[in-house]
Amino acid sequence: MLMPLQDSTVDIDRCFARPPQEDQVPTLVRPKPSLALRHGRSGGGAFVSAAELIAAALALGAREVTGWSPAEAMLSRSASKVPAGRLAELRRAIDAGEDPLGDAFCRLRSPAQRRTQGATYTPAAVVAAMLDMAEANQPPERIVDPGTGSGRFVVAAGRRFPKARLLGIELDPLAALVARAHLAAAGMAERSEVCVADFCRTPLPDARRTLFLGNPPYVRHHDLTAEAKHWLSTTALSLGLRASRLAGLHLHFLLAIASQAAPGDRGVLIMADQWLDVNYGRLARELLLGPLGVHSIKIIEPTVAAFADAQTTAAIVRFEVGTVPTHVELARVAQLDELASPIASVRLRREQLAAASRWSPLSRPAVRRPAGFVELGEVCRVSRGQATGANQVWIEGAGGVDLPARFLFPCVTRARELFALSGALDDSSTLRRVVDLPGELDLLDKVEREQVERFLRTARAAGVAEGYLARHRKAWWSVGLLPPAPLLATYMARRPPAFVRNRVAARNLNIAHGIYPRQPLSEAALEALRIALTQAGSQHVGRIYAGGLTKFEPREMQRLLVPRPE
Ligand SMILES: C[S@@+](CC[C@H](N)C(=O)[O-])C[C@H]1O[C@@H](n2cnc3c(N)ncnc32)[C@H](O)[C@@H]1O
Numbered sequence: 334m335l336m337p338l339q340d341s342t343v344d345i346d347r348c349f350a351r352p353p354q355e356d357q358v359p360t361l362v363r364p365k366p367s368l369a370l371r372h373g374r375s376g377g378g379a380f381v382s383a384a385e386l387i388a389a390a391l392a393l394g395a396r397e398v399t400g401w402s403p404a405e406a407m408l409s410r411s412a413s414k415v416p417a418g419r420l421a422e423l424r425r426a427i428d429a430g431e432d433p434l435g436d437a438f439c440r441l442r443s444p445a446q447r448r449t450q451g452a453t454y455t456p457a458a459v460v461a462a463m464l465d466m467a468e469a470n471q472p473p474e475r476i477v478d479p480g481t482g483s484g485r486f487v488v489a490a491g492r493r494f495p496k497a498r499l500l501g502i503e504l505d506p507l508a509a510l511v512a513r514a515h516l517a518a519a520g521m522a523e524r525s526e527v528c529v530a531d532f533c534r535t536p537l538p539d540a541r542r543t544l545f546l547g548n549p550p551y552v553r554h555h556d557l558t559a560e561a562k563h564w565l566s567t568t569a570l571s572l573g574l575r576a577s578r579l580a581g582l583h584l585h586f587l588l589a590i591a592s593q594a595a596p597g598d599r600g601v602l603i604m605a606d607q608w609l610d611v612n613y614g615r616l617a618r619e620l621l622l623g624p625l626g627v628h629s630i631k632i633i634e635p636t637v638a639a640f641a642d643a644q645t646t647a648a649i650v651r652f653e654v655g656t657v658p659t660h661v662e663l664a665r666v667a668q669l670d671e672l673a674s675p676i677a678s679v680r681l682r683r684e685q686l687a688a689a690s691r692w693s694p695l696s697r698p699a700v701r702r703p704a705g706f707v708e709l710g711e712v713c714r715v716s717r718g719q720a721t722g723a724n725q726v727w728i729e730g731a732g733g734v735d736l737p738a739r740f741l742f743p744c745v746t747r748a749r750e751l752f753a754l755s756g757a758l759d760d761s762s763t764l765r766r767v768v769d770l771p772g773e774l775d776l777l778d779k780v781e782r783e784q785v786e787r788f789l790r791t792a793r794a795a796g797v798a799e800g801y802l803a804r805h806r807k808a809w810w811s812v813g814l815l816p817p818a819p820l821l822a823t824y825m826a827r828r829p830p831a832f833v834r835n836r837v838a839a840r841n842l843n844i845a846h847g848i849y850p851r852q853p854l855s856e857a858a859l860e861a862l863r864i865a866l867t868q869a870g871s872q873h874v875g876r877i878y879a880g881g882l883t884k885f886e887p888r889e890m891q892r893l894l895v896p897r898p899e
Pocket of ligand 1: 450451452453454455478479480481482483484485486502503504505508530531532533547548549550551
């Protein structure tokens with residue numbers, strides 16, 4: 334049996350969702366089977382409390398699966414009764430490939446509660462496609478599902494590979510209990526083990542041909558402990574790699590897999606996809622190109638709502654430990670049905686990937702640069718506007734502010750102010766004003782100084798001086814607006830960016846980028862640039878997030894192609 338390295342003490346309170354209020358109690362209506370399978374909503378919606386879910390899990394044989402933990406034993410004390418007829422219904426649904434217990438779990442715990450644990454469960458269609466990707470000449474001897482949840486992967490893999498041993502590792506005892514019941518009801522108890530533990534700290538017993546299969550939890554680094562970050566950097570160092578403290582929990586999982594996997598092991602994992610392009614994702618890219626031996630990456634287009642209850646974008650990686658493939662296949666999947674055979678894919682040499690700091694652009698067919706065009710960055714610098722850290726204080730309110738007018742700057746403070754214009758900002762009177770005080774207050778005359786001191790006393794009383802940005806400025810009271818940019822651009826919306834000529838020298842906060850020509854440009858050249866950018870921005874993509882949110886970081890905007898100014 335598998336022993337976690339350290340005591341995985343679990344806060345039992347976290348395991349119980351507040352029972353839904355009467356008007357929230359889900360009805361017994363069952364969706365049509367096809368839809369239920371696709372997004373994993375099945376008859377489990379009828380559970381109204383965790384106590385009932387626990388009772389059902391126990392009655393389905395949860396205890397028969399190896400690895401029963403004290404935390405689960407504690408949970409099982411609160412089991413209530415299983416309503417008559419429910420068990421047969423649950424067994425039927427599980428036999429049909431549904432996950433009624435997992436669905437019940439997801440309904441009892443709100444998406445917000447689950448988000449803190451990175452608990453976004455995978456729809457059946459994605460699990461099935463990933464199993465297709467996992468097929469190989471020799472079937473795996475063991476399946477490891479890191480962050481098992483309700484056991485969707487491990488049960489589906491158990492059906493596909495009837496001889497494999499099944500190991501699920503899950504931190505949340507209620508989810509683990511559900512996974513046990515799922516395995517038992519699917520007739521796999523004898524070859525299964527579920528361990529309630531932190532996957533990153535759990536040594537795996539030796540086995541041959543392990544398939545790592547699953548959906549590691551996405552938890553942002555802000556919510557990880559200093560100890561976890563220390564583990565990441567020391568473990569990465571032991572493999573000769575450097576890790577960023579900004580890495581999310583899914584990268585910790587990838588590292589834990591890489592540090593325990595052996596040649597002959599394989600993996601198919603679905604993960605939030607930022608690691609493809611951001612600095613902290615370098616660890617994942619190096620692990621995949623190095624010890625893990627990545628063969629293919631399928632990027633699920635953000636327009637595909639892959640997960641029923643989370644706005645997230647994902648990539649599926651397939652690797653074979655110990656191999657050094659000469660090429661890696663990168664594919665973009667625009668519809669879930671395309672997962673099995675993507676329409677758009679490219680084969681890239683390993684060296685190309687090793688040399689690139691961002692991988693997702695490589696997955697698109699190369700855009701030919703038309704003659705006479707250059708990247709915007711050659712002509713202009715793009716800067717994000719200034720963040721104030723406390724808009725309620727630094728943006729003048731409706732009642733005005735008692736400060737000298739020379740410290741109040743008309744400023745674009747909302748993206749919609751740019752969207753509302755047709756290409757040019759000619760009137761600053763509609764804009765709100767932002768307070769930007771000099772860093773050196775001793776140079777003010779007595780009257781101004783008193784006005785400013787009065788204002789700052791109020792700001793300090795509101796706690797503004799202790800804010801993160803204020804503490805990191807040279808003088809906490811000096812917002813430091815950037816000089817007016819001749820062109821302004823929105824950069825995050827569910828529509829292409831708006832590019833606007835700034836003919837009134839307005840400033841901009843960080844809801845817009847300022848575009849600063851490297852050499853002075855004539856009025857005509859600026860207007861031509863604006864038109865070209867508007868066209869390029871609507872064709873070219875920045876980063877698209879789920880739900881169609883498009884985002885251009887300054888450097889991404891600098892890559893837009895525009896005609897040479899001359
Ligand atoms: C993205 S969910 C995937 C669940 C399930 N495998 C699926 O795909 O439907 C990740 C799971 O990892 C669990 N988890 C979070 N942190 C963990 C840790 N340190 N060790 C083990 N499991 C963890 C969460 O409770 C959650 O159930």
